[in-house]
Amino acid sequence: MEDCDLFDKDPEKLAELVVQLQESSKENPQSVPLQRADLRDAALECGFVELDEDYDILLRDVCIRAAKSQISQTDTDDSRIIQAVEALDDIDKNVNELSERLFEWYGRYFPELEMTGEELARFVSAYGSRTNVPEDHEMSEKASSSMGAELLFADEELLRTFANNICSLYDTRRYIENYINTSMGSVAPNLCEIAGASLGARLMSMAGSLEKLAAFPSSTVQVIGASRALFKHLRSRAPSPKHGIIFNNPVIKNAPWWQRGKLARALAAKISLAARTDFYSGELDPSIKEALDKKLEHIRQANPNPPERK
Amino acid sequence: MEDCDLFDKDPEKLAELVVQLQESSKENPQSVPLQRADLRDAALECGFVELDEDYDILLRDVCIRAAKSQISQTDTDDSRIIQAVEALDDIDKNVNELSERLFEWYGRYFPELEMTGEELARFVSAYGSRTNVPEDHEMSEKASSSMGAELLFADEELLRTFANNICSLYDTRRYIENYINTSMGSVAPNLCEIAGASLGARLMSMAGSLEKLAAFPSSTVQVIGASRALFKHLRSRAPSPKHGIIFNNPVIKNAPWWQRGKLARALAAKISLAARTDFYSGELDPSIKEALDKKLEHIRQANPNPPERK
Amino acid sequence: MPVRELSSGIYELDIDDRKMLATRNMIPGMSVYGERLITEDDTEYRQWDPSRSKLGAMVLKNFDIPLKSDSIVLYLGAASGTTVSHVSDILTDGLVYAVEFSPRTMRDLIQLCDQRPNIIPILADANKPQSYAHIVEKADVIFQDVAQPNQAEIAAINSKYFLEEHGHLMLSIKSRSIDTVASPKKIFKEEVRKLESGFDIEFEVLERKELEPFHEDHLGLVAKMFVDDEE
Amino acid sequence: MPVRELSSGIYELDIDDRKMLATRNMIPGMSVYGERLITEDDTEYRQWDPSRSKLGAMVLKNFDIPLKSDSIVLYLGAASGTTVSHVSDILTDGLVYAVEFSPRTMRDLIQLCDQRPNIIPILADANKPQSYAHIVEKADVIFQDVAQPNQAEIAAINSKYFLEEHGHLMLSIKSRSIDTVASPKKIFKEEVRKLESGFDIEFEVLERKELEPFHEDHLGLVAKMFVDDEE
16 A cells, blocks of 8 residues: 555646546456455555545545546537537527518618618618618619608617627628638548538537547438438428438539439548548548549449439 | 599609598598499590500509508607517527527636626627636636636637627617617607506507507506417417516516506506507606506505415 | 410419419519419419419319409408419409508518509508598409408408499408307308398309318308399 | 425425425525525425436335435436435435536536535546546445436446445436337336346346336336345
């Protein structure tokens, strides 16, 4: 029990030790014997602590520190991208709802405008009342002959402020998109090259992490996102999903329908490989893209025409 | 048929005439005989138009102008307040959702903060990383001992931008509230005095207009807002509603439970009277408030103690 | 692609073995509410979704549709113009007076009127026909689709003012606007009774069918006025 | 207000003729997850909602609860600490090792640990007991509530490492984590069979009841390990 002297009672250092031991034994079930010395008994015996309560207090302090330190380490590169993707989705949803309110509200004053979303918010922010629309503006004629009511100053100020909020949210949306694009290039260069930054980030988000995405078989990668749509379909009246989100990739979306299944399988296989390469090496491997392009070309050439109707 | 000369063919003036005739005959079913001259025949006969098609074209032009002019007149004082109330509700809902996202996101970096909503957004906007929290700030100790991860510069900028968006929405929220308070004072001074600006505006919004609110019996006023909660209750699992929104008035909310029913009835009666006075005269009548206060005091004095349990 | 004319100006198209209701598009290239446009033999058709239109459902329920290319129609409850646009397609030489009560909805309807020369918009309450009696002429057909409790009465007073002696009344009755609790069958029976003998004018009901599966708890009905000799 | 002790440290309060499950609040004045605080005879109780806690439901289902004031408990699947906080109340002289896998959830749990001296948080995967075997001592009771397919196996390997010879295993089995399609009854039967004879250690099941109406498709179970003489 002379080991006791090897440790001092600094909880910070002990916490580090606990984390290290935990990490090192995690993947090896045999590493810790079932019959082992009881830590409490050992600590008391060698006088590392004097009382049972002292042991409790020290152990708790050490474990809280260890857990906190493990938590602070969960802010990984991929988890930051995933947070950004989720924030992007939230902003999309909320900015849409706010834009609809602006459409309804401003529609009382200029119903002929036929703008929605960001375009509408920029317009209201720029001009406010339709009497401010300059003559050379393409909406000038509609503005002057509108059936909308006159917009009073107080309401105009309110609408412009509200429209400014919406514009700022659209700006932030774009900012987050750029962040995702930039981060993906360094965090998952292969995934980024094969799937594209946005789709790659979304795949990571739906899988939960780059590690989990790398562990999926490519048949799973092919339908990621479909189960989400399926739930939506079951809960509301959304249409039933046919494919996972990789079908948003132009390779698939722009292909004739009879090639899509085959192209999607090929793309999913390389996405899966790209995720693994990113997770284990982190280096861009141009050969993945070369192989993919070759495979896609092969599929296109082998299936030039739609199959015969049965 | 010499009447023809009385009108010129200016569609704008004819449209005004159509609106006038419509308004004047609206409330009087006997004003227009069943057997009346056919306008088309008359117009053709007296040479006001030459061809059937000319009549069609003119009539359509006139009717479109008339309808547009009627639409532009629907932007009434109360309808503007109602729009503002609806915008307020939308902002509330969306800013809450965005705040929750900020809570989740920033929580990775400072989980001990225990702030939510606007307070959180102002904090993130002001400091960003918890390393920027000044020493004399009440969160300073929590910030320095936080289990949160280190906030990198790119993420900090993103979070601050996002927090700024949320702060702006809270600002707009306050701006709209002020607008409603101010407008209510001039549009519905009695309703404003009896129910308060916010509750009064909400009652108008739920009734659809000041006119409709004025037409409701006071028993209906008492439960306005309950049916909405009832629908919500039926659709989701929200709790079943007990009272309409007038129960949010401090007169009711701060009263002991056994007085609430009686106080609500008295308040609803005076709200109803106030809405009518606002709709028909528009002038503040201080006697309504005096009578209400007297009545409330009477109820309080007559029911000092809870009823015996049966 | 086979095209069959079901009634004047109303077509059935066969696309990929699926039948589709349609009218000829008066303004080629322009879709009114997102409906599909199909071109065949230089003619553009607009898909007509019966689940979004009571009149469309009545066509598929094999009602005899009294609309002709030169009819004058009074349309009560025009809403934002989904069905009105198809009526406008049908009336190549006719006119439709489109009455709608909600200013918000009328805003959308006017955008449609701006494009189509045979729709005359009227912002008014169908309960008060005297308020548009200066403008509206005698109509060959009154089509009514209003969600109000007194649907039969509205039909009667408008018919008194505007229906031609031998004109037709087309009615879509929504039971839940009349009574949310009572059984639809019972409500429909009572409404038909009212039309036949409840007012100072009487109708002869020519056809009546429920509009399921396109619209739940809706009755479609076509009637003629009894011509009163004394009048 | 009558207060009855149902089991060591677990109380039933009678409030306005309604019975309420509760524990004595170790940190008076502090509500952990918004639950109600009730003071009676200078003692503060915290309401324990059985529909938010498998252990609470097991109490109301009349299980014999093996927790004593000085027990050492290993709690697998601590989540954000709703139930752990009540266990902490019960163990006035004991200790609970709270294992939770999700860092996000552990964040909330740690806030609870900061306030309560008898909870030791461990961020780890209950599938890998060797990773916390350096820290956790032998336990009188293992309570397990994890939503994973191999619930019985996790219970077995943790019991091997940590359960005292005469200690108790308390298990909440969620059928839908094991199989979303098969019938819960069938799943429960198979899980019990596994515990009794499926691993290299065997359990004697003392009590088993479904936790309805508090939790749908959940089985509550209390077992003891068979002590193997050879070991």
